[in-house]
Amino acid sequence: MYRRPIYSMLVIFACIYMIQACHRPSSNQMSEEPIPDSISYNFHVRPILSDKCFACHGPDANKRDADLRLDIPEEAYKALKSNAAAHGIVPFEPKNSEVFLRISSKDTSYIMPPIATNLTLTATEIAIIEKWIKQGAKYEKHWAFTAPKKPAVPKVKNTTWVKNEIDYFVLDKLEHKKIAPNPEADKERLLRRVSLDITGLPPSLQMMDKFMADNSPNAYEKVIETLLASPAYGERMALHWMDVSRYADSHGYQDDNYRSQWPWRDWVIHAFNNNTPYNKFISWQLAGDLMPQSSKEQLLATAFNRNHKITEEGGVIDEEYRVEYVKDRTNTLGKAILGITLECAQCHDHKYDPFSQKEYFQMTAFFNNVKEVGLESTVGGPETFAKKPFMEISNADVQDILKFVNKQDTNKLIVSVMGDQDTLRKTYVLNRGVYDAHGEVVQASTPKSVLGFSEKYPKNRLGLTQWLFDKQNPLTSRVFVNQVWQEYFGRGLVKTSGDFGMQGELPSHPELLDWLAVDFMNHGWDIKRLVKQIVLSATYRQSAVIDPDKFNVDPDNIFLARAPRYRIPAEHVRDVVLSSSGLLVPTIGGPSVKPYQPAGLWEAATSGRGLLASYRQDHQASLYRRGLYTFIKRTVPPPVMAIFDASNRDQCEVKRLNTNTPLQALAMLNDPTVLEASRVLAARLLQDKGTPETKIITAFRRIVCRKPKEQEIKRLTTYYADQLNAFKQKANADKVLAVGEFPIDQKVNKTQLAALMGVITIIYNLEETITKS
Known part of the structure; x- marks a missing residue:
């Protein structure tokens, strides 16, 4: 009888909700947004059609309704199959265009999209399509499938703000939006930002002191040159490429046994540190084995293509999995290098982009002869x-050719690489994508909508690389420039960095993207030069302070009126902790390592066979390597890394999620690496002369990379005093200190050590510590 009032209240709330819903304006009734004077198909019309129409009236012939195709003009303009007097679109005449009549209709049996799809067009979207038809319904080739041309640098009013060409494009848009950019960040925060971005590590105290004392006009540029010359730069750049290449230390699938691909990772680090041009960097990875008089280094680079999952299950069908490997390489090429969703055309023509299923399998032919x-x-x-x-x-x-490979023993070391068979294996269009449903025989080729495959190129992977780096290829340079921009701003100029197709986001700054893409090609695909351009810009140097008025206008910071603020990658969280504590072992390359991990994880998710049936933690120096070198078992990825959104490397990933969960706070409070680092840094500080306050200030500077404010010092020193008192009276210091394998100096005062360790743990748990701002 006590439940009846609750049910009554629920009924009342439901009624109120329904009444409010009935009086809520529909999408077509909402106030219209300003409509541009000149309507562009690419930037105004196609996004509407792509979201609301192309699923039924797009490139996929198998799913097309009413024989009406709206993504190409000759099909959209022609008479309808069901009514020869009617046309989908009649240029200049919206009232005679079935598309407009249908989308603007109130008749539920006639309106498009159909009611059953739950898709509707807003009043603004309908008005845009009407105005576009009135202006002639001119189609444009998709912006990303047109070769970029270097636009003129725009004129701006506030010329004193700009540092290089990037800023002209950014400021031009800001001035049109009547938004002022943020002032430059203070030197401490700017140094920390650029150090994390270029090396993945915080600056040392010596670097901080030197930069703060350097008042020369080029002080910041000198720091950039130092950071780019650091071996840590190659490690930082390699981290993104590990996600792209789906690198892992196990094969995947149920047994998920060990694989030895890490020498390829050493090559990637070496290539970035050596500033290998991007065209060579990619060409060697795709076709190093086919290069004239190819070297062992070029052959090692091709391990990129073999990083995919590989089965060792006894009952599988051999050909089914071989075809899966071929598809994986093709899909990775599409997403990582071309920025298109080729995989959507495995089973049928692409629903949104102009890629046929036949073209998909023509692309697989490049990888089908391994x-x-x-x-x-x-x-x-x-x-x-x-x-x-x-x-x-x-x-x-x-000792000779592969000096960059950190081989630490005399054991046999083998790496999976590429190597084609002597006879050409036939490639078929696979009906519905099924491995043994052979259709038409096809030869290696590329999607015509991107760039036709020239007859002068050999029909193999070497020819594919020549096609990729043809200056008329519209995607290769744009896609990489966008990925690098994403690494430094948290968001690409094209937000959907793995999809430049019809369903992808439009670029926020299309002229800037094209300028950077052409400039990158014209300067020899020089990656370090591109990075330097970005970090030298006034756009990059801005403060990350969020002005409420600017936030209301641009909450996602699309127009770049401030520096971005977001959590650093999972591996760099570890790197910051190890580096600031002095625990980091800076050795470059070598086999992956197994740091602390909760017991029983591998054992609970293993088949019980192979070298990786159980977790055998490493010791000594191997415990303190950078996050890049943490062992990745695909079926049980490193738990702390996973909590911080690291990839398990099942497939190509060009952009990670960036979440904020309570588990991340729990990890920072309880992870043995964080606690051990706190203890070790505390012990080192206690060896120095000075007051507790000076030691806390030093710890804060090492971790947060700025001098603490008076209020912060007061709170931390008060906390230290409270902890010291607690450990003197009743708390068990030995129990708190018993974490990690790094030895404790028996001469140190354990009460003071435990108290200072607690303070440092608090500093590691500050949001600012693991946030780039």
């Missing part, structure tokens, strides 16, 4: 660590 099988061995077989074709790296190779 001398491999779907199942080479089961766990414990003769070639567990690498699958054929593979290369062996000898000690002589490391």
Whole structure:
């Protein structure tokens, strides 16, 4: 009887909600947004059609309704199959265009999109399409499939703000939006930002002091040059490429046994530190084995193509998995290098982009001739660590050709690489994408809507690389420039960095994107130069302070009136902790390492076979390597890394999620690495002379990379005094200090050590510590 009032209240609330819903304006009744004077198909009309119409009236012939196709003009203009007197679109005549009549209709049996789809057009969207038809319904080739041309640098009013060409494009848009950019960040925050962005590590105290004392006009540029010359730059750049390349230390699938691909990771770090031009960086990875007189280094680079998951399950069908590997390479090429969703055309023509299923399988033909099988061995077989074709790296190779490979022992080291068979394997269009449903035989080629494959190129992976770096290819340069921009601003100029197609976001600054893309090509695909351009810009140097008025106008900071503020990547969270505490072992390259991890995770999710059936934690120096080198078992990825949104490397990933969850706070409070780092840094500070306050200030500067404010010092010193008193009276210092394997100096005062360790743990748990701002 006590529940009846609750039910009554629920009924009342439901009635109120329904009444409010009935009086809520529909999408067509909402106030209209300003409509541009000149309507662009690419930037105003196509996004509407792509979202609301192309699923039924787009490129996929199998799903097309009424034989009406709206993504190309000749189809949209022609008479309807059901009514020869009617046309989908009649230029200049919206009242005679079935598209406009249908989308503006009130008749639920006639309106488009159909009611059953739950898709509706707003009044503004309908007005845009009407105005576009009135202006002639002119179609444009999709912006991303047109070769970029270098636009003129725009004129701006506030010329004193700009530092380089990037700023002209950004400021031009801000001035049109009547938004003023933020002032430059203070030197402490700017140094921390650029150090994290270029090396993934915080600046040292010595670097901070030197930069703060340097008042020369080029002080900031000198810091950038130092950071770009650091070996840590290659490690930082390699981290993104590990996600792109789906690098892991295990094969994946149920058994998920060990693989030895880490020498390829060493090559990637070396390539970035050596400033290998992007065209060579990609060409070697895709086709190093096919280069004239190819070297062992070029062959090692091709391991990129073999980083995909590989099965070792005994009951699988060999050909099914071989085809899966070929598709994976094709899909990775599409997403990582071309920025298009090729994989959507595996089973049928692409629903939104002009890629046919036939063109998809023509792309797979480039990767279909590898001398491999779907199942080479089961766990414990003769070639567990690498699958054929593979290369062996000898000690002589490391001393001569592959000096960058950090081979630490004399054991046999093999890496899966590329190598084509002598005879050409036939490539078929696979009906519905099924591995054994052979359709038409096809040869290697590329989507015509992007760029036709020239007859002068060989029909193999080497020819594919020549096609990719043809200056008329509209995607290759744009996509990489956008990825680099994303790494430094948290968001690409094209937000959907893996999809430049019809369903992708339009670029926020299209002219800037094209200027950077052409400039990048014209300067030899120089990656370090591109990075330097970005970080030297006034756009990058802005303060991250959020002005409420600007936030209301541009909450997502699309127009770049401030510096971005977001959590640093999972691996860099670890790097900041290790580096600031002095624990970091800066060795470059080598095998992956297994740091602290909760017991039983691997054992609970393993088949019980192979080298990775149980977790064997590393010790000594291996515990303190950068996050880049943490061992990744695909089926059980590192838990703390996963909590901070790291990829498990199942597939190509060009942009990570960036979440904020309570688990992240729990990890920072309880992770043995954080607690151990707090203890070690506390012990080192206690060895120095000075007051507790000076030690806390030093710790704060090492971790947060700025001098603390008076209020912060007061709170932290008060907390230290409270902790010291607690440990003197009743708390068990030994229990708190018993974390991690780094030895404790027995001469240190354990009460003071535990108290200062607590303060440092608090500093590590500040939001600012793991946030780029």
